[in-house]
Amino acid sequence: MTTLELWMYELGRLFLLPVLALILLLFAYSFYALGSFLMETWQRRRGDHACPLARWCREHGxxxxxxxxxxxxxxLEPLRIVSRIAPMLGLxxxxxxxxxxxLALGDGDxxxxxxxxxxxxxxxxxxLITASITYWIVTVRRRWLLASLHRIExxxxxxGTRVEGGTA
Incomplete structure (x- = not known):
């Protein structure tokens, strides 16, 4: 190997631990987001979920x-980012x-x-599990939020008046 190739090889290896740590962090985040999503689903089915868009309308007048x-x-941005960068980090x-x-194969190890x-x-x-979970959540949550927006509009x-509350 030339000096440049060796330098690039070593530089690439430096990123393994940070990338693995980031994948684990995003994996944990995806399960946190899944728990939040399941709680929201349960609240929606019970009928006691406060619409975040209606709350924003009340707070901002x-x-x-x-x-x-x-x-x-x-x-939706954090979920979208995770669903897109997790597969890249996996690669x-x-x-x-x-x-x-x-290299080890060449040495017979x-x-x-x-x-x-x-x-x-x-x-x-x-x-990939992280990306799948977050993509599913962002897709369903986007539909819920757009339905709320449509209802408000x-x-x-x-x-001809502002929306004061409710669920969607």
């Missing part, structure tokens, strides 16, 4: 559609151990190859 759309985007965490695994591949596949599995058009 406005039911401006642009402000509500920004609120929807702001509420990074898969590719980093493949370098040492290939099959035990080391196995160890590196276990890390690679475990990381990508956790990252419809009530405003019919009554």
């Amino acid at each position: 406005s039911d401006d559609s642009d402000g509500l759309e920004l609120l929807i985007l702001r509420r 990074v965490a898969t590719m980093i151990p493949l370098g040492p695994a290939l 099959l035990a080391s190859v196995g160890e590196q591949l276990v890390v690679a596949f475990a990381a990508v599995i956790l990252a 419809r009530e405003r058009a019919v009554t």
Whole structure:
């Protein structure tokens, strides 16, 4: 290997632990978000869920559609980011151990190859589970929030007044 190739190899290996830690952190976040989502689902089914858009209208004295759309985007943004970066981090965490695994394969050290591949596949599995959970939550929650926005706009058009509360 040339000096540049060796330098790039070592630099890439430095990122393995931070990427694995970030995948674990996002994995934990996805289960926190899942718990929150399940609680919201339960509250919606019981009929005692306070609509966050209606609450925003009360607090800001406005039911401006642009402000509500920004609120929807702001509420969904963390989930959307996690659902998009988790697979990328999983790919990074898969590719980093493949370098040492290939070097070990060239040396005939099959035990080391196995160890590196276990890390690679475990990381990508956790990252894909994280992305799947958060994507599902963001999709359903977006539908709920857009239905609330539609209801607020419809009530405003019919009554000409602000929405004071309720669930959607």
